[in-house]
Amino acid sequence: MKQTINTxxxxxxxxxxxxxxxxxxxxxxxxxxxxxxxxxxxxxxxMIVEGTLYxxxxxxxxxxYLTYRWEESTSGxxxxxxxxxxxxxALLKELENTWDEMVDAVNKLLKENKNK
Amino acid sequence: MKQTINTxxxxxxxxxxxxxxxxxxxxxxxxxxxxxxxxxxxxxxxMIVEGTLYxxxxxxxxxxYLTYRWEESTSGxxxxxxxxxxxxxALLKELENTWDEMVDAVNKLLKENKNK
DNA sequence: TTTTAGTACTATGTGTTGCATAGTAGTAAA
DNA sequence: TTTACTACTATGCAACACATAGTACTAAAA
Numbered sequence: 101m102k103q104t105i106n107t108x109x110x111x112x113x114x115x116x117x118x119x120x121x122x123x124x125x126x127x128x129x130x131x132x133x134x135x136x137x138x139x140x141x142x143x144x145x146x147m148i149v150e151g152t153l154y155x156x157x158x159x160x161x162x163x164x165y166l167t168y169r170w171e172e173s174t175s176g177x178x179x180x181x182x183x184x185x186x187x188x189x190a191l192l193k194e195l196e197n198t199w200d201e202m203v204d205a206v207n208k209l210l211k212e213n214k215n216k
Numbered sequence: 217m218k219q220t221i222n223t224x225x226x227x228x229x230x231x232x233x234x235x236x237x238x239x240x241x242x243x244x245x246x247x248x249x250x251x252x253x254x255x256x257x258x259x260x261x262x263m264i265v266e267g268t269l270y271x272x273x274x275x276x277x278x279x280x281y282l283t284y285r286w287e288e289s290t291s292g293x294x295x296x297x298x299x300x301x302x303x304x305x306a307l308l309k310e311l312e313n314t315w316d317e318m319v320d321a322v323n324k325l326l327k328e329n330k331n332k
Numbered sequence: 333t334t335t336t337a338g339t340a341c342t343a344t345g346t347g348t349t350g351c352a353t354a355g356t357a358g359t360a361a362a
Numbered sequence: 363t364t365t366a367c368t369a370c371t372a373t374g375c376a377a378c379a380c381a382t383a384g385t386a387c388t389a390a391a392a
Contacts, residue, residue, distance in 0.1 A: 105236070105275065105276065105279045105281065105307070107310050107311070107314055110233045110236065110237075110311060110314060111233075111314055111318070112233075113232045113233030113236075114232065114233035114234060114314065114315070114318055115233075115318075116229045116230065116232040116233070117226045117227075117228075117229030117230035117232070118230060118318070118322060120221070120226065120229075121226075121322070121326075122322060122325055125325050125326055125329045126325070126329065128329050129329050141325070144321050144322075144324050144325040144328070145317070145320070145321040145324075146318075146321040146322065146325060159221065160221070163221045165221065191221070194223050195223070195226055196326060198223055198226055198227055198230065199230070199322065199326075201261070202227070202230055202231075202234070202262075203319055203323075204261070205260050205261040205262040206234060206237070206238060206262065206315065207319075208260050208261075209238055209241055209242070209257070209260040209262060210237075210241055210312060210315075212260070213241045213242065213244050213245050
């Protein structure tokens with residue numbers, strides 16, 4: 101019932117679906133555990149927080165796009181190192197296409213309407 | 217409890233927030249009623265359906281980003297012609313920036329991870 | 333006149349996702 | 363023993379895209 105439209109909320113809305121693509125893209129380089137993924141995304145100016153990433157990884161794992169292995173750490177609890185399955189790599193390619201198509205469509209629209 | 221991840225659903229998720237930007241962008245050219253907006257978006261390969269657009273227009277109107285006027289039609293019920301308020305024009309500019317930043321971030325990430 | 337088709341707007345409910353918040357469990361230094 | 367730090371888990375909320383069904387108006391067909 102808030103009915104507020106602000107840039108902050110819109111950023112959050114725009115992230116929907118895109119974070120999945122970004123996470124898969126990071127894992128395409130090689131396996132990583134959640135904190136590493138967050139760091140890599142942050143360095144690309146793409147924000148993601150723990151409360152978003154952990155459920156996302158679980159979803160992708162349950163759908164067989166990711167697997168993980170435990171590894172002991174000397175500085176805290178053990179870590180889950182995730183990596184792409186072949187299905188995950190295929191999904192990544194699909195999502196890249198979906199992304200490119202959407203970007204083209206929106207940019208075409210924005211450009212057209214600027215030359216009014 | 218479906219736990220399915222497919223391209224169709226991801227497209228829908230990626231649209232979140234973006235449709236708001238696209239709708240404002242169409243209205244930046246001039247006033248239009250819902251069916252016109254849908255047509256213009258469709259011609260830019262950006263899909264939106266009635267069940268999405270009508271609530272979206274109502275949200276934007278309630279937040280004072282849009283106004284509308286009724287106009288009689290000779291081929292059916294009267295139409296609501298929407299147009300941007302000054303606040304709506306300002307919001308559009310903000311959302312364009314948000315969009316550009318996100319596109320840059322994602323594309324940077326995708327490109328990096330392709331040269332692995 | 334009544335029915336059918338087409339157009340435009342309204343109302344309601346569902347599923348997915350991002351995010352806030354709080355909690356558990358492990359290591360290591362104070 | 364306490365504190366700080368790291369890593370993962372669990373729960374609940376809000377927003378939004380979308381499906382679906384319904385109302386209301388005009389105009390042509392039966």
